[in-house]
Amino acid sequence: MKTSPVSALAILFAVCIAFSATSQSVATKKGTAERIKVHGKGLEGNLSGDSPDRDVSVYLPPSYKTDKNRRYPVLYLLHGFTDNDAQWYGFTKHWINLPEVVDKAFADPAVREMIIVTPNAYTRFFGSFYSNSVTTGNWEDYVAKELVGYIDSHYRTIPTAASRGLSGHSMGGYGTMRIGQKYPEIFSSIYLLSPCCMSANLSPNRNEAAAGRMEAIKSMEELEKADFGTKAAFSTAAAWAPNPTKPPFYLDLPVKDGQPQPGILAKLAANAALSGIDQSISNLKKLHAIAFDAGSKDVSIAANNKVLDGVLNDYQIKHTYEEYEGDHINRIGERIGTKVLQFFSTNLSFEQPKRR
Incomplete structure (x- = not known):
């Protein structure tokens, strides 16, 4: 049976329309990023004079605004020294377009959707190191308690430790280790990206x-x-x-x-992450999953990661450690898209809370 030229043209036209519609559907499957203010009671009165009302960037996955009954795990992602949240989320000149990275990762059905939250920890001293200090404010408490409490009360989260992850780059990697090993009842899984400040520098005036x-x-x-x-x-x-x-x-x-x-x-x-790790072993054992990595050209940080790997091995704490070809910053977006999100997709709980 032959197809007439008119019929063939109609079929081709229909296929093009269907393909176009599918392409548009895929193209529009993007999450949304918003920047909010979250007050920190523990940041009030800091001697630096920084505002306790902090900017916080929030990434909401593609299905968040359409699937109104669904709740999501949350990944708290901490930025590095001299950096801020806006430079990650595209609200200003950025070195990582995090929403674009995450959208691409979530296009893979094997990577499950989650909310991502990044507080602006840039201070008058260019970074908080996510620590409690009368000078810069109680940042450790802010992240682990106040920010988590706010996000759980204002977004459709799964408000359990099993559904909360913590990750960060450089200073944020340090903050991840510092906070993660203290609060296993709040965060269940941690991933350190090129974490700084793991070992103590006892010779600050060598130069x-x-x-x-x-x-x-x-x-x-x-x-x-x-x-x-x-x-x-x-x-x-x-x-x-x-x-x-x-x-x-x-x-x-x-x-x-x-x-x-x-x-x-x-x-x-005393504040170097490896200094007190032996006193935190019981908490580290409570974590569901631990991972960390660094570029091979990021020499001192890669060396400290090897020490951390050794300590965790000595205590028989399961973890994932990788050294890849790269430096301190050149592949971080790629690592988030291909490693970090997969890690949390595998290790966080996506089980929806039962209705009472």
């Missing part, structure tokens, strides 16, 4: 010029113009060695008059 630059800073305006290392020294001191009697910075530096300060060095060392 006398660097120590001199640090002590030469006398105002916030001068600090804002300083090099990265000097900013990091002030930021970690604000987080881990606060001093309410020493304006304008309200912190103690690890050097004074060119000499190392053992007491301050001890405070900084």
Whole structure:
């Protein structure tokens, strides 16, 4: 039976329409990103003068606004030093377009949809290190308690630890380890991306010029113009060695008059993630899943990851560890899209709460 040219043309036209409709359906299957304010009671009165009303970026998966009865796990994703949430979510000039990365990942049926939340932890000291400090505010409490409580009360979450994950890059990776190993009753699974600050630096003045630059800073305006290392020294001191009697910075530096300060060095060392890990083993064993990675060219961080891997192996704590070809930042978006989301898709609970 032959098909007439007119019929053939009609069939071709119908196929094109169907293909176009399918393509549009796939193309429009995108999540939405919104930026909200979440007040932190524990951030009130911080000596730095930062607002306790923090910007928070929230990614809602494609089905969130159409499937009104569905609840979702939540991934809390912490950004790094000198960074902020807006640079991840496309609200300003960005180095990672997180919604685009996540949309692409969720196009794979094997990767399950979840809400993603990132607080803006950029402070006057360029980062909070997600720690409790009278100088910068109680960021650890803010993330683990206040932010989680707000998100659970304002979005359709599955409000259990089994359905909450915590991840972060660099300073955010450190925050993930710091908070994750303290609050297994709040977060069940953690993934560290190139985590900084894992081991203690007991020789901050190995470079006398660097120590001199640090002590030469006398105002916030001068600090804002300083090099990265000097900013990091002030930021970690604000987080881990606060001093309410020493304006304008309200912190103690690890050097004074060119000499190392053992007491301050001890405070900084105590806050390195690996310093207290032996006292956190019982909590780490309570976590459902642990993973961490770093680029092979990110030498010191990759080395610390190997130490962490060894410690967890010694204690027979199941985990996933990977060293990949890359540096500190060049493949983070890719890692989130191909590793992190799959990890949480596998390890978080997606079970819908039963109606009473």
